Amino acid sequence: MHLAFLTFQIQPESSAISALFRADIDNVVWRVADDEAVLLQVDSSAYFGVNQTGTRLWAELAERPMTLEQLVGWAQAEFPDAPPSDALRAELSAFLEELGALTLLRREDDNGAVPAVVSLPTSGKSPSPPRWETPAVERFGELEKLILSGE
Amino acid sequence: MTGGSAEAERQRLIAKELQLQSSSKQRTLYFHGESMRPLLVEGDEVVVEPVEWERIRRGDIVTYRYLDRFPTRRVVGKSDAGLQLWCDNWPERRFSAARDEVLGRAVARRRGKSWLAESDLGWKLASLRARVRYALRTRHIDWPETRARARRAPAKLLRMAGLLPPRKKQ
Numbered sequence: 179m180h181l182a183f184l185t186f187q188i189q190p191e192s193s194a195i196s197a198l199f200r201a202d203i204d205n206v207v208w209r210v211a212d213d214e215a216v217l218l219q220v221d222s223s224a225y226f227g228v229n230q231t232g233t234r235l236w237a238e239l240a241e242r243p244m245t246l247e248q249l250v251g252w253a254q255a256e257f258p259d260a261p262p263s264d265a266l267r268a269e270l271s272a273f274l275e276e277l278g279a280l281t282l283l284r285r286e287d288d289n290g291a292v293p294a295v296v297s298l299p300t301s302g303k304s305p306s307p308p309r310w311e312t313p314a315v316e317r318f319g320e321l322e323k324l325i326l327s328g329e
Numbered sequence: 330m331t332g333g334s335a336e337a338e339r340q341r342l343i344a345k346e347l348q349l350q351s352s353s354k355q356r357t358l359y360f361h362g363e364s365m366r367p368l369l370v371e372g373d374e375v376v377v378e379p380v381e382w383e384r385i386r387r388g389d390i391v392t393y394r395y396l397d398r399f400p401t402r403r404v405v406g407k408s409d410a411g412l413q414l415w416c417d418n419w420p421e422r423r424f425s426a427a428r429d430e431v432l433g434r435a436v437a438r439r440r441g442k443s444w445l446a447e448s449d450l451g452w453k454l455a456s457l458r459a460r461v462r463y464a465l466r467t468r469h470i471d472w473p474e475t476r477a478r479a480r481r482a483p484a485k486l487l488r489m490a491g492l493l494p495p496r497k498k499q
Contacts, residue, residue, distance in 0.1 A: 207347045216340050218347040220356065225344035318340060324348050324358045326375055326392055326401040 198243035198286040199274055201236055206282055208236070217282060223321040226280065231257070232273060232313035239277075243286045246271060257310040273313040280317060342397055349392060349399060349432055350379050357439060360401065364416035365390070368455040373440050375401070377433040385412065388456035390435040393426035400424065401435060403456075405463045417459050420466055450489050 208217045215233040217226040228236055238244060238252060249270050253260050260266050277283035352358050357374035368390075369375065377392050385391060385404060391412065392401045402424055406413030412431065414424040437446040445451050464475075487493040 207351050209343055209347060211339070211343055216343040216347070218344050218351070220348075220351050223348060225340070225347075227340055318337070318344070321341075321344055321348055324345055324352075324399065325361045326358050326377070327361055327395075327398040 196245050198245055199239060200243035200284050200286055201240040202282055202284045203240050225318050225321060227316050227318055229311060229314045231311045232315055235313050258307050260310045269312050276315055346432060349377055352377050364419050366418040369438060373438050375435050376437040378436050380434040382428055388460050392432050393430040394432055403459050420462060453489055
């Protein structure tokens with residue numbers, strides 16, 4: 179996974195630019211509380227917190243694989259106060275990289291197929307549009323084996 | 330994301346609930362205590378599955394949220410408000426859980442290398458025994474229902490022993 183993201187960093191103009199990223203929903207379960215997601219990596223029992231913007235991005239990536247450019251387009255439509263394209267791309271790229279480094283994200287093979295994205299959400303779904311903040315994910319720790327209390 | 334220790338504790342609790350709900354035979358949970366003896370004893374490994382409210386039945390063993398703990402007890406009553414529970418080994422005590430506190434139902438147990446699943450005869454007999462004990466203790470016996478169950482019992486026992494095909498679900 180790390181190597182894949184190094185490739186992504188080193189060769190932004192190559193095929194990596196059209197690579198599809200998807201939340202690793204086979205190994206991560208998650209729940210949103212107060213607009214922020216808590217992620218649990220099932221295999222390792224590590225858990226993570228994602229801020230509000232990151233949570234919306236995560237939900238999109240859990241729904242379907244997306245390229246960086248698709249994410250940029252989605253964020254521009256969803257967040258009226260999102261930064262300009264270049265800055266936005268850099269923030270999203272850093273977020274994807276962080277998710278990748280934490281092995282929360284899968285990079286799907288780019289075989290030239292048309293992505294499965296058919297319709298991106300449009301802005302204005304809610305009365306007050308969400309505010310942009312730099313998406314972030316934080317590793318909180320690792321859970322021990324859970325104890326069911328009989329006492 | 331981290332607004333202090335209370336927030337951190339809340340996030341940890343959510344993660345624990347996620348851990349509980351993703352348990353499986355490969356990722357079991359520990360049972361602590363003697364309250365559910367003999368079916369569950371200290372150190373048993375348990376699998377808990379998410380369960381729809383409508384599918385919870387008397388005799389099931391459910392896990393629910395109570396502060397930062399996950400009590401695991403047997404259902405002896407159910408109403409719109411929630412569940413009434415007891416522990417097989419503490420028949421004098423009663424517990425309750427609101428509907429939104431219920432997290433899942435215990436469906437299998439491993440002790441050593443031996444698995445016992447809710448579909449196994451031993452699990453079902455433990456459930457039956459607990460319900461009978463509860464009924465006798467509370468003297469809350471629904472005689473028409475009891476007679477109807479008694480009529481169905483021979484066929485049910487034969488099904489449990491695999492000598493009759495399972496009933497078709499309606």
